[in-house]
Amino acid sequence: MGTWLNYVFNHEVDIILDGQDRAVYAMKEGVRVDPKTLAQVQKDVAPLIAEVRGKVRTAANPHERLPNRKLHPQSTVRTSPNAVHATDLVNIDGRLAAASVMRMIPDSYYASEAPGTEPLLISVRYLNTSLMNRLQRERGIVDARVTKLPPKETPDAYSVALSSWHGKPIGYFTWRPEMPGKGILRSVLLHGGAAIAALLGLLAVLIGSVGRLMSRDAKSIACLEDARLELQASEAQALYLANHDALTGLPNRASFSRFVDEAIGAARSDALLAVMLIDLDRFKQVNDTLGHLAGDKLIQAVAARLVRCIGDHDVVARLGGDEFAICLPERRACDDLAVAANAILDELRKPFEIMGSIVHVGGSIGIAMSPDHGVERTELLRKADIAMYKAKEDGRNDYRFFTGEMDESIARRHVIEDELRAALRSGEGLFLEYQPKLDATGRRISGLEALVRWQHPTRGRLTPEAFIPVAEECGLIDGLAEWVLTEACSVARHWPALSMAVNISPVQFRTAGVADTIRSTVLAAGVKPEQIELEVTESILVEDDEVVKAALEDLRASGFRIALDDFGTGYSSLSYLKKFKVDRIKIDKSFVKRLGHDPEAIAIVQAVVALGHAMALSVTAEGVETEEQESLLQVAGCNELQGFLFSKALSERDLYAFCREHRGLFDDTELGARARPQLRFGT
Numbered sequence: 001m002g003t004w005l006n007y008v009f010n011h012e013v014d015i016i017l018d019g020q021d022r023a024v025y026a027m028k029e030g031v032r033v034d035p036k037t038l039a040q041v042q043k044d045v046a047p048l049i050a051e052v053r054g055k056v057r058t059a060a061n062p063h064e065r066l067p068n069r070k071l072h073p074q075s076t077v078r079t080s081p082n083a084v085h086a087t088d089l090v091n092i093d094g095r096l097a098a099a100s101v102m103r104m105i106p107d108s109y110y111a112s113e114a115p116g117t118e119p120l121l122i123s124v125r126y127l128n129t130s131l132m133n134r135l136q137r138e139r140g141i142v143d144a145r146v147t148k149l150p151p152k153e154t155p156d157a158y159s160v161a162l163s164s165w166h167g168k169p170i171g172y173f174t175w176r177p178e179m180p181g182k183g184i185l186r187s188v189l190l191h192g193g194a195a196i197a198a199l200l201g202l203l204a205v206l207i208g209s210v211g212r213l214m215s216r217d218a219k220s221i222a223c224l225e226d227a228r229l230e231l232q233a234s235e236a237q238a239l240y241l242a243n244h245d246a247l248t249g250l251p252n253r254a255s256f257s258r259f260v261d262e263a264i265g266a267a268r269s270d271a272l273l274a275v276m277l278i279d280l281d282r283f284k285q286v287n288d289t290l291g292h293l294a295g296d297k298l299i300q301a302v303a304a305r306l307v308r309c310i311g312d313h314d315v316v317a318r319l320g321g322d323e324f325a326i327c328l329p330e331r332r333a334c335d336d337l338a339v340a341a342n343a344i345l346d347e348l349r350k351p352f353e354i355m356g357s358i359v360h361v362g363g364s365i366g367i368a369m370s371p372d373h374g375v376e377r378t379e380l381l382r383k384a385d386i387a388m389y390k391a392k393e394d395g396r397n398d399y400r401f402f403t404g405e406m407d408e409s410i411a412r413r414h415v416i417e418d419e420l421r422a423a424l425r426s427g428e429g430l431f432l433e434y435q436p437k438l439d440a441t442g443r444r445i446s447g448l449e450a451l452v453r454w455q456h457p458t459r460g461r462l463t464p465e466a467f468i469p470v471a472e473e474c475g476l477i478d479g480l481a482e483w484v485l486t487e488a489c490s491v492a493r494h495w496p497a498l499s500m501a502v503n504i505s506p507v508q509f510r511t512a513g514v515a516d517t518i519r520s521t522v523l524a525a526g527v528k529p530e531q532i533e534l535e536v537t538e539s540i541l542v543e544d545d546e547v548v549k550a551a552l553e554d555l556r557a558s559g560f561r562i563a564l565d566d567f568g569t570g571y572s573s574l575s576y577l578k579k580f581k582v583d584r585i586k587i588d589k590s591f592v593k594r595l596g597h598d599p600e601a602i603a604i605v606q607a608v609v610a611l612g613h614a615m616a617l618s619v620t621a622e623g624v625e626t627e628e629q630e631s632l633l634q635v636a637g638c639n640e641l642q643g644f645l646f647s648k649a650l651s652e653r654d655l656y657a658f659c660r661e662h663r664g665l666f667d668d669t670e671l672g673a674r675a676r677p678q679l680r681f682g683t
Contacts, residue, residue: 003032012129013027015041040092061087097125104119263327267371272334275326293355364397366387419456433649436642468480472506510547533584553581564582564586592605606636622643
């Protein structure tokens with residue numbers, strides 16, 4: 001506010017007082033300062049504050065709108081009828097100034113606070129600054145100045161005494177008159193009185209004409225002046241919006257970039273300059289469950305907390321969405337930055353009350369420092385971004401300093417990306433393996449799960465964890481997923497009695513038309529949708545819920561079965577299972593592995609099985625490796641078992657050999673004739 005008043009109206013000091021006359025904001029020369037540094041200003045304008053508060057019954061200035069006093073009939077006040085203000089000439093800390101105190105209310109104000117407790121705006125323009133310069137420039141008053149004492153009486157100096165409305169002497173307005181016409185006038189009077197008289201008569205006529213023109217155009221001039229002021233205000237507002245985020249009022253990306261550049265240029269050699277990038281955790285979940293208005297309220301609340309966490313010389317900005325940035329230009333050591341990061345995380349971990357709901361989020365913070373990590377803004381922001389994503393990968397709700405290893409990891413990912421593109425183009429190196437799934441008795445194969453592998457020419461055999469995240473980030477996941485589905489369908493076509501499970505990436509599920517793509521790929525391979533089971537992770541249930549819900553409904557209507565993979569490790573919720581219709585849940589192997597060792601594990605498995613059966617869902621346990629685990633899962637009521645106890649993932653050739661060896665597994669009439677040890681593949 002102070003910047004705007006300085007820019008538009010040349011205010012040199014602005015102070016905002018709360019209802020108890022405590023200074024909560026101060027501006028000097030267009031720059032925000034500590035209100036304590038301007039305490040003397042508040043003392044010197046105390047009489048004006050008392051008048052505006054209504055503590056003084058009589059006020060000397062008739063041209064003011066004050067409480068407990070009717071407006072003077074000849075008052076020149078042009079402010080809103082709701083405005084209350086007092087103005088006078090004052091002596092502020094030895095400097096002569098014009099000062100104003102005004103209550104801060106909107107034009108449509110209806111008193112909602114106790115009279116006399118409204119916030120106040122103190123505005124000051126010193127007389128011997130820009131005001132005198134303007135008089136000289138626009139009015140031609142030479143050497144205009146205000147002095148405490150009257151100047152010596154000389155022909156070259158004129159002065160007028162100044163006093164406040166209370167009659168208190170303030171000083172003297174002094175100037176030097178220009179008098180080049182005296183000699184000319186004397187000469188003209190001596191040589192042509194008649195000519196002078198005629199000239200004066202002509203001038204009188206001209207002045208009369210000009211006066212009539214000026215009177216006629218006065219309204220037009222006033223309108224032009226109002227338009228000029230409106231234009232100035234619009235320009236100031238446009239300048240503000242160009243440098244600030246409209247939702248939070250924080251500096252935007254462009255303003256933050258300029259600040260960082262300037263801070264780097266002014267940085268001392270013995271100090272650290274740090275850039276922090278902050279990305280909120282679980283913000284999208286709030287946005288999707290409570291709505292975009294709640295998301296905006298949350299962003300505003302987060303911005304307010306971040307501002308409270310930084311120092312006077314630091315800057316916090318909103319870069320967009322739920323991403324914020326902080327520049328800390330004066331820090332002595334990394335420990336100072338760690339303390340600041342922990343303080344921010346503590347604030348973000350506290351609950352937020354948003355539109356009647358309690359919301360819990362958090363934040364992931366990446367930190368890059370100058371000069372250790374670079375001396376250019378773009379480099380610092382890039383490395384802070386890398387560190388922030390490292391914090392997310394490590395579990396979120398934490399901070400990470402940038403390290404060289406992170407950059408090397410990014411470089412390796414780029415290499416893998418290029419090599420994966422080449423593998424998809426050539427079709428070399430990528431292949432599928434198939435792991436059998438057996439019924440609860442462990443004696444009959446009920447289906448297969450297709451698992452993608454990559455035999456890299458130099459890195460050896462790579463599991464999906466090594467390249468699927470890269471494919472998701474660089475936009476290759478759709479092509480890779482289509483290839484996997486096509487290959488799996490080519491095998492499923494030869495085993496129509498077995499279901500074929502194929503994993504679908506959350507990123508792929510957010511692609512427009514994913515249901516049509518999957519359906520057309522399966523039908524083109526000559527496979528019925530009823531044979532294909534699509535495995536999805538719990539994370540997609542809390543992202544783009546309407547898009548995901550529509551795709552799931554479309555696929556299930558076409559005959560596909562949907563399995564929820566790794567159940568219990570992410571966002572497991574009964575509400576999600578009710579909202580998003582699925583056919584099967586798969587108990588994650590981390591729970592199965594604990595069976596026989598952790599008493600709580602069997603209780604968790606039994607609860608999950610009971611939940612699945614109550615909702616008419618089949619339950620599969622994956623990662624079965626021991627007979628004890630198999631027995632406990634059978635007792636718990638699992639419908640399907642999968643793991644190394646029965647078979648590892650097999651290549652297409654080994655799959656055929658395995659099925660030929662255990663041909664009886666496909667015929668229910670032979671179940672009793674087959675001994676279960678025949679199925680053991682080894683761990």
